[in-house]
Amino acid sequence: xxxxxxxxxxxxxxxxxxxxxxxxxxxxxxxxxxxxxxxxxxxxxxxxxxxxxxxxxxxxxxxxxxxxxxxxxxxxxxxxxxxxxxxxxxxxxxxxxxxxxxxxxxxxxxxxxxxxxxxxxxxxxxxxxxxxxxxxxxxxxxxxxxxxxxxxxxxxxxxxxxxxxxxxxxxxxxxxxxxxxxxxxxxxxxxxxxxxxxxxxxxxxxxxxxxxxxxxxxxxxxxxxxxxxxxxxxxxxxxxxxxxxxxxxxxxxxxxxxxxxxxxxxxxxxxxxxxxxxxxxxxxxxxxxxxxxxxxxxxxxxxxxxxxxxxxxxxxxxxxxxxxxxxxxxxxxxxxxxxxxxxxxxxxxxxxxxxxxxxxxxxxxxxxxxxxxxxxxxxxxxxxxxxxxxxxxxxxxxxxxxxxxxxxxxxxxxxxxxxxxxxxxxxxx
Numbered sequence: 160x161x162x163x164x165x166x167x168x169x170x171x172x173x174x175x176x177x178x179x180x181x182x183x184x185x186x187x188x189x190x191x192x193x194x195x196x197x198x199x200x201x202x203x204x205x206x207x208x209x210x211x212x213x214x215x216x217x218x219x220x221x222x223x224x225x226x227x228x229x230x231x232x233x234x235x236x237x238x239x240x241x242x243x244x245x246x247x248x249x250x251x252x253x254x255x256x257x258x259x260x261x262x263x264x265x266x267x268x269x270x271x272x273x274x275x276x277x278x279x280x281x282x283x284x285x286x287x288x289x290x291x292x293x294x295x296x297x298x299x300x301x302x303x304x305x306x307x308x309x310x311x312x313x314x315x316x317x318x319x320x321x322x323x324x325x326x327x328x329x330x331x332x333x334x335x336x337x338x339x340x341x342x343x344x345x346x347x348x349x350x351x352x353x354x355x356x357x358x359x360x361x362x363x364x365x366x367x368x369x370x371x372x373x374x375x376x377x378x379x380x381x382x383x384x385x386x387x388x389x390x391x392x393x394x395x396x397x398x399x400x401x402x403x404x405x406x407x408x409x410x411x412x413x414x415x416x417x418x419x420x421x422x423x424x425x426x427x428x429x430x431x432x433x434x435x436x437x438x439x440x441x442x443x444x445x446x447x448x449x450x451x452x453x454x455x456x457x458x459x460x461x462x463x464x465x466x467x468x469x470x471x472x473x474x475x476x477x478x479x480x481x482x483x484x485x486x487x488x489x490x491x492x493x494x495x496x497x498x499x500x501x502x503x504x505x506x507x508x509x510x511x512x513x514x515x516x517x518x519x520x521x522x523x524x525x526x527x528x529x530x531x532x533x534x535x536x537x538x539x540x541x542x543x544x545x546x547x548x549x550x551x552x553x554x555x556x557x558x559x560x561x562x563x564x565x566x567x568x569x570x571x572x573x574x575x576x577x578x579x580x581x582x583x584x585x586x587x588x
Contacts, residue, residue: 181214303325496519
C-alpha cells in the first residue's frame with residue numbers, strides 16, 4: 160500500500176514537473192515569437208533555444224527556430240531545425256520551407272527529393288505545388304550547369320547524362336534541349352535529336368532556333384523540302400536571323416533551285432556581311448548560278464579576309480578554271496597543293512587526303528588523283544568521298560561503267576547527292 164502511494168506521489172510530482180517544463184517552454188516560445196515579429200531575430204533565437212531546453216519535442220518551436228535561422232542567414236541550421244520539425248509532424252509547410260532552404264545552400268538534389276516527398280503526401284497543397292516548380296527548375300538548371308562543365312572538358316557522355324536528367328525533371332528547358340540536340344547530332348543520334356526537337360517545338364512553337372536546328376537535321380538527312388519549311392518558320396519568328404537564311408539557301412541549292420538559293424543567301428549576307436561562312440556560300444551559289452565574276456569577287460574578298468578559310472583556295476581555283484584563267488588557277492592550286500602535301504606528310508589526316516585529291520582533280524592531274532586514292536585504299540583508309548573523285552576521273556576519261564561503279568560506292572558519303580546526280584546523268588546519256 161505504501162509503495163503504491165509512493166509511486167502515485169512520484170508520478171504526480173513528475174507530471175507537475177513535466178507540465179511545469181512545458182509551461183516554461185511555452186513562455187520562452189511565446190517570447191521568441193514576439194521578438195521574431197518585431198524583427199529581433201537574435202533574441203528570438205535565444206528564446207526558442209531556451210524553450211527547446213525545457214521541451215525538445217515541440218514541433219512549433221523547432222519550426223519557428225528554423226524560420227529564425229533562415230532570417231539570420233544560417234541556412235544549414237535552419238535545415239537542421241526544419242528536419243527536426245518534419246520528424247515530429249510532417250506538415251506541408253515544413254516540406255516547402257525545407258526544400259527552399261536546401262536551394263539556399265545549393266543542395267538541389269535534396270531540395271528536389273524533399274519537395275517530391277511533400278508532393279506525394281500533399282498533392283493538393285498550393286504551397287508545395289508552387290515550390291515544386293521552383294525546385295524542379297532550379298535543380299534542372301543546376302544539372303544543366305554541370306552538363307556545361309562536362310562539355311568544356313569534352314566529356315560528352317557525362318554532359319548528355321546531365322542534360323537528360325535535367326530534361327526529365329523539367330522538360331523543354333530551352334538551352335538544355337538545344338544543347339542536348341547538338342550533342343545527339345555530334346554522336347550521330349539524329350533520330351533522337353529530331354524526336355527531342357519535335358517534342359520541344361510542340362510546346363514551344365515560336366522558338367526560331369529550334370526550327371532552324373530541326374531544319375539542319377533535315378538537311379543532313381537530305382530531306383531538303385522539310386528543311387526548307389523549318390528554315391522558313393525560323394525566319395517567320397525571327398526575320399533578321401541570318402543563319403536561317405544561309406541554311407535556307409543551301410537547301411535550295413541542293414535541290415537545284417539556284418535563283419531561290421541566291422535570293423536567300425543575299426539576305427543572309429546583307430544581315431551579316433562580316434560572316435565568312437555566309438560569304439563563302441554566297442560565292443558558291445553565285446558559281447552554281449553561273450555568275451562566275453560575282454563568285455570570284457565573293458571568294459576573293461573572303462580570301463583577303465582569311466587566307467586559311469577551309470577550301471577557299473580550291474573555290475578560287477575552280478572559279479578561275481570556269482572563267483578560263485588557267486594560269487591563275489594553276490598558281491593558286493600549285494601553292495595550295497604544296498602546302499597541303501607538307502601538312503599531309505606530317506599528319507596523315509583524312510580531311511587533308513581528301514583535300515589533296517580534290518586539288519589534284521581540279522588541276523586535272525588524274526594520275527596523281529589515282530595514285531593518292533589507290534595508296535589510301537591499300538593502307539586501309541578507304542572512305543566514300545574518295546570514290547566520288549575516282550568516279551569523276553573515270554567519267555572525264557570516258558570510262559563510264561567504271562565511273563558509275565565508283566559513284567555507287569560514294570553514295571554513303573557526304574557527296575551522296577552529287578554521286579546520285581552523276582549516276583543519273585550517265586545512265587540518261
